[in-house]
Amino acid sequence: MSSDLTRLDAATLAEKIHSREVSAVEAAQAHLDRIAAVEGDVHAFLHVAGESALESAALVDASIAAGTAPASPLAGVPLALKDVFATIDMPTTCGSRILEGWRPPYDATLTSRLRAAGITILGKTNMDEFAMGSSTEYSAYGPTHNPWALDRIAGGSGGGSAAALAAFEAPLAIGTDTGGSIRQPAAVTGTVGVKPTYGGVSRYGLVACASSLDQGGPCARTVLDAALLHEVIAGHDPLDSTSIDAPVPAVVEAARLGATGDLSGLRVGVVRELGGEGYQPGVRASFDAALRRLEKLGAEVVEVSCPHFEYGLAAYYLILPSEVSSNLARFDAMRYGLRVEKGASAEEVMAATREAGFGPEVKRRIILGTYALSSGYYDAYYGQAQKVRTLISRDFAAAFAQVDVLVSPTAPTTAFPIGEKIDDPLAMYLNDLATIPTNLAGVAGMSVPSGLAEEDGLPVGLQIMAPALGEAVMYRVGAAFEAARNADESGPLIARIPELEVAAR
Template sequence: MTQQTELVTLSAAQMAEAINAGEVSSRELVEAQLAAIDAAEPSIQAFLQVSRDQALQQADDFDARRQSGDVDGLPELAGVPIAVKDMIVTKGIATTAASKILEGWIPPYDATVVRKLKHAGMPILGKTNLDEFAQGSSTEHSAYQTTHNPWDTSRVPGGSGGGSASAVAAFEAPLALGTDTGGSIRQPGALTGTVGVKPTYGGVSRFGAIAMASSLDQIGPVSRTVLDAALLHEVIGGYDERDSTSIPKPLGKLADAAREGQRQDLHGMRVGLVKEIGGEGFQPGVEARFREAVSALEAMGAEVVEVSCPHFSYSLGAYYIIMPSEVSSNLARYDGMRYGLRVMPPEGKAQTAANMMAATREQGFGDEVKRRIILGTYALSAGYYDAWYGSAQKVRTLIIRDFAQAFEQVDVLVSPTSPSTAFKFGEKMDDPLTMYLNDVATIPANLAGVPAMSIPAGLSDDGLPVGFQFFAPQMKDEVMYKPAAALEAALLEQQHGPIWQSMNTPWLDGLNK
């Protein structure tokens, strides 16, 4: 491999070690990642915007700071580059939520997580693609481009955060940030062979995350290893007074838990198999890899028991009432009046504010966003609020209780992450209900606010990645990092290396030539 290829295939933790050892500078890492982006983007299309000049300047600033010895208090990942989902605002870098209605909008401020990345000296490579306003499970609903799965570019990378997942899987970035409302970090993680984490709701500030469904949205890490996710989680997590839902409690020792897990000793840990997630509707290869991973947990000393969460079967229905209702409310602000797109009514139609708003929304929003606004507006309308939205919130309470009762019996819960491996483009576009079923395993965590993580569990019979999901109790995110890291290490030994070694990456062949 060439030098730049060697650099971009390092884990984020290995990059940090190389920086600290003086073997590589932050600028050299950024230059290598930018070269990988240039090579991969014609095939992958993970980035909506590459912030080349800003990333190089941030790297130079960090290198100068390190040269002067001013690195006290910086996190382990200092100097390691990162990509950011375009649902998270970045000062001076266009933020669009992959929608025409925000085309060209340059925020005057940074999200709290972005501010933390900058304080940590982590250069921002650019903004990644997504389903418009994070509404989708395939990244086919972006207003600008379609992101491709690096394992098979004729297939989707999952969604809504397919851009972040594909960028990390294709070695365009060692790390990325995503947002997870119903599985938008974890489901793309499963489909692209990456690690995706949804932290406890309120454990990472949402200030500066463009709202989709405020009671469900959560920013989280995307990475290639569990340890990398833990290190990034520690950078972005913690209390933020600017977020009214932020929890004023310190994070657990996430990286320590991941490193402890790498020793592959799970004696004393109780693992619960969620009875209601799996079986009918799940691809046989997904089920097979899941069962093999469960056996690996048992081999490392974990006690595995089946746990029933009876109301999980209602989670999909409850979510697709609560989420569109909040979408309807949150997206009402995009009216053409204050910022973003403005479309005037056609000639012959009254030039009123109402007609201008209608014209703006008609042209600015895509089909899936319109569909969810209509669903949510209906659910919140007079005469239907109690029957639909009120009932869905009652089901949500029951799901929260299911988790609470389960965690009285076990330390973590496990399930497959996605019912299937990556599907072909267009395969589910004409059937929204079938598309929504992709989130059946991930939605319960968002409804309950508990942390959850997807890690690669090997390849299915079709040669595509399968995801394995962990759930942990609220504000005990560290509990899931230990078994996740243990399973990752065990599977690495069984597979004789990471699964990405099986991925064809022609875009890396020409680096540094």
């Protein structure tokens, strides 16, 4: 019974809960049991909130029993929340020692929306410290292991959320995407991850990595589930000045439409600059197959050029560290978080705390950003990077004038072995080559499973990108592709994940 519930997609599980075939408490318990069984291998969670999850589920059950309509289409469905969103009843560490045990005095807007929707929050998921990394190896609390191959990375920074889905610890998860932290983990775990348009989901209570790039978004095992979750969390928030005051795109309707499998009349652009050299052969093969599948669905596939994308990575690694250096200045031991009592002055305590509390990648980026913003260097670094950002936005605008969506492989490689790139920051940064441009331009992007790479049998993701607030067409293409792939391959990709050894526990 339990294991069956954990295999269901969120939409199906929600139906069973709302029709009282299954209780929300049973659903929560099944996932808590699964977490207890596999966490030792996977390490997707930093905090599991069993008691509050069951309490919240019981409230949903009581409300359904009383004949009240469910608070949302996902009421009663369990979810894994990335540990970067403020939660008043759970620690919020951002994967960092400097916030070990910190309990925020408030809920993030996204957290409140999940609660209001009756979604059961199972706990907080592992991540690279302050969302800086592509492998979750920079978590201060140890890496997350990829359920497809436990010696491999689950991607990052949201490796915990993606692994929780792939390990059937939760049918839904929340991630944040600054340069690919939702999409790349989705790609390497064979799951679905969406980075909404910048400003589409409130950042209030999302502990900032880089304010102008960060965006919260839904993670799931199916495109429809992601769409259902998208509609719960998206929408204007007066507490976030950068939040868009416009209706949320009708992504659930678009996903349902897409699943009927017709993309005729749609133009799909292949970004010439996001492919070829540097992409693993199995990734390229899977991507080529995906293009043929899109054509089979009736889409017209054309090549487009985005000439400035090649400067994206360089611009990103100036803008992001600059904002990081300022955003992370607040961790100074004066008001909350770690405090290392060393020396007599406030400055000494600050320095000692930051030395002990931040990991190597965070320090590297703070130093980079402090340098890039320094007087005399600002124009050459931060200023130039902002110009590149504008050019990339123009590339997108020109491309979207020709096509409805753009596609590329989500990541250049499949999941690499844990430890392989930890000492080579540049190699690590290259993971996000294909995902970074959407963050720089603020447009929408998603990753859907495209297949397994022939050489290592690990998942590959297809990235679909759409203009700002163009999520509907993106979900439609994603759902159509997913349905066609499932039909051709006799079932979803995630069904092919090896069973984790849980019997011994």
